Structures are given as C-alpha cells and as structure tokens.
Amino acid sequence: MTKPNNATHQASFRDPSGYMFHDGDTLRRVINPIYFPQYRKLTDSGFYQTLIKKGLLIGHEETSSSEEKIVITPEHIPFITNPYEWSFEQFKHAALLTLQIQKYALSKGFILKDASAYNVTFHKGKAVFIDTLSFDFYEENTPWRAYKQFITHFFGPLVLAKYHGTEILKMLQTHIDGLPVQLIASLLPGKTKLSSTLYTNIHLLAKLESKHSEDYKAETKVASLSKKAQNNILTNLFNFIKKLKLNEASEWGDYYEKTNYDDAALEAKKQLIREWVPALNTKTLIDMGGNDGTFARTVLDQVEDVIVTDIDSNAVGYNYHQTQQNGETNMLPFVCDVLQPAPGIGFNNTERSSLIERLQEYAPDMTMALALIHHITLSGNVPFLKSAEFFAKFCNYLIIEFPKREDSWVESLLVRKREFINHFDFYNESDFEAGYLEYFTMEKKEAISGTNRILYLLKVKQ
C-alpha cells in the first residue's frame, strides 16, 4: 500500500530534531538545522558508522543536504514490530541493546536523549536501534536524562514480567509512554525491596516521584553525576537484565508433541508446504498462529522474508531463541492474538499502526494459517465469512488448514460447547468453503494423509 507522497510519518512529530516522511514507497528522514551540529559530529567522528557496522543501529545514507534540511534514507525494514508484540527474550535484548548504545555513546561524548522502547525493532534476526536522531552531546557530570524512560519502558516491564508473566508486557499497548513507576513498584512483591538494584531503580524512584508529584513550579535542582557513576549504573542494569528469567517459563521445545498427528502426517503437511510455497515464487510469507516456526522453517531457505506470529509468548520466545541459535536473518517472530489484533495507538490513534495496517503495507505474497481456523471459529465464535474477510484484507495467497469435525482437537472444542453444540453445526467443510470462496478462489485442495485435515491453497479475489 503506497502512502501519499511526502506524507509525514504518523509517529514522527515529537522530536524537533527532524521527522520521517514517505517518498513514494521509500521512508526518508529530514534533519532540521537545530540538529545539524549533532548530526555532523556523529557522522564525522565515525560514531554512526561503528554502530551501523556492528548491526546495532539501522544504516542510512545521506540523500541530500542544504542549509534548510538534510535528508537521509534509512535502510528499509520490511515489518515493524512494537514492544507489546515481543517475547520476553526479545524485550530483554531490546533493553540490553539500549544500554550498550548508551554506554558506548557516553564513551564517545554523546548520550541517548531518549530511551523509548519504540526506538528499537527487530530486523535481520536481531534487535536494532532505529532512531538515528536520538543522540545528543554529553555534558560533563550530568545524569542520563532518559534514565527514567528506560525504567518505565524497559526495566519495569521486564521485572514485572518475571513475577507476573509475559501478559504484563501487553500493558505497553495502553501505556505508550511506559508504565508509571509507582504502578510498577506497587505490583512488585515486597521481597524485591531487598534487592539493591530493584530498590534503587524502582522503589526509591517511585518514592521520589510521589514526593515531587505536586511540584508544579518545576524548581528542581540540577543533579550531578560523574561519568564513572553513570557507567556503573548502566553496567549494573545490564547485568541484572541479562540474568532475568521468567518465573512462568516452561522448558522450551517439543511444542509439536502436543499435536494430534504422527510423524508421517507432520511430514505430509510439510511436504505440501514445500511444494506449494516455492511454486508461486513467494518472496514474503507470514505464518499466523505459526507456533515455534516449525512449518515456516521448511521453506525458510526459499523465501526472502518470513514472519511467524503466535498467541503464545513462550512459543514466540522459543522461535526467537532458534533464530539466534541458527543465525537466521530472514525470520521475524512476534506475539499476535488473531482474535484481538493490536490496534492503532497513541495520538490520533495513528502513532503506532494497527496490526492490520502494517500487514496491508507489508502485503505478504503468502499467508499461512495452519491449525488455526478451528480456534478462530470455535474458541472465538467467529463465523467463516468474518475470518475470510480478515485474511482477505492483507493476503494474496492463503494456505489454510481445515480440521474436519472428526479431528480430535475439533471434537474437544465442540464438546466444550455443551448444550450449545448444535449452534456450531455450521463447522463443516462445505460451509467453510462457502464462506472463504466469497473472498478467495480455490487453487488447490488436498487432504493431509493420516489426519482428518484438509489443506487449501486460496487466492484472494481482486
């Protein structure tokens, strides 16, 4: 979906240093004269270049330069994920990256002027910093002015997730400026006051904040903090976050042991995917409800860009862990509940795009929805026509798996309907086809041998 020419990016209005705009399909960044001294110094000193070469900062090239503005063109990122869509490990890596960059900046006479979690996204298998204009000059003995933002955007949510599970990370969807420190402190168990790191960085901060909450005159003293002390704080936070583990985390792996088909059936399904996906010259693929990426991985070497989403944060975490272990650069996992896709949030509801908007912009060549429709239909009570409408919004081709009523998973979902089981008589092959063929044409249909499931290849009607 092409944006109107020269349209300012909706998330790019808070920073007076510059803004992003759409130049046709290309996203560019304008730098205002107020930021010229910083930009020149960051460029000439090789600061940008070092971070870009290390893969920590998104690369850019200078497109034009005049007295009124400098235009740079950042490397294209196919799909932007937001913090509330990350697994715990992804969130941890984004936090660690921010601290690494701040410490490096400090050693070179710069600082990160903000530490928003939205300055990081995942690209080529790794966390990458995407706000090129987030740096400023360091003034000797000044504390890190983005420290509190780091706590509310990264440290607080991570520590809360440790004690309350990954669902807490979704709170960032309703708190675009991070979770309030007092809320974080109140949700943490009392024993966390015994930890020197948690006490100083959260509980004490919350106490100070409540003490100064009625300070309308803003007559705050300018605090002083040596560079060495700031480095110690950064290192302490880094080491603490690195060791953070989820209390709820189960052992990773063996997700497919819970499924109801044997190895031969699993292989038959993989074989169909291996045949159908490359045959259509697929360059971009999204597997919705793709669990730990098992099926998407069967075609990973043949597709340029693969996205796998799942509702289960632990499955997404396991998938991300595999991408790190295998050094996969074309696999992007993130958390997504198909029944409740991420909405547009922030000012005007447009600062962070909704999932559907981002999917429409991404416009994947191929979408896969394997072992998902029975959950959408029977757990979410979404009629076939409505789910077909959802997929048709962004799909080109759709591979969808339909488990028949005889499938053990479907039987179990139907049993849970108890006296209303008859209300779901529509869950059958012909009604499924009738609903989906309103929006799609059928290209292929194959029974998966050894199962009560059918695999369809559908093409959206233009």
Add this chain to the structure above:
Amino acid sequence: MIVQGIVAFAAGVLLFSKNAMYKVKAFFGLLKEEDDTYDSIDIDEEDTETNDETE
C-alpha cells in the same frame, strides 16, 4: 504399577543426571554462554575500521 515405577525411576535419573552434569560443568567452567551479542555491555570496536576521534 511396574510401568509407573519404571517411568518414575527414569525421570528421576534424567533429572538428577541433568542437574549433576550442570554442577560438574559449572565447577570446571565448561558452561557456554548463549548470547554472544549481549555478553557484555561494552561494544567491541576491534573489528570495525572506523576512526573515532571524539572525546
């Protein structure tokens, strides 16, 4: 009962051996770190050719 016993015994052995191996490995420093990128807060500049002149 016998099958249950065997399964419980096997699970016990597996659990104990995993734990014991971890401790032995940790004692000899054989545990490998998984995240190389986030091993240290310090960015290694050795393999970049840039010349940072700031400071």
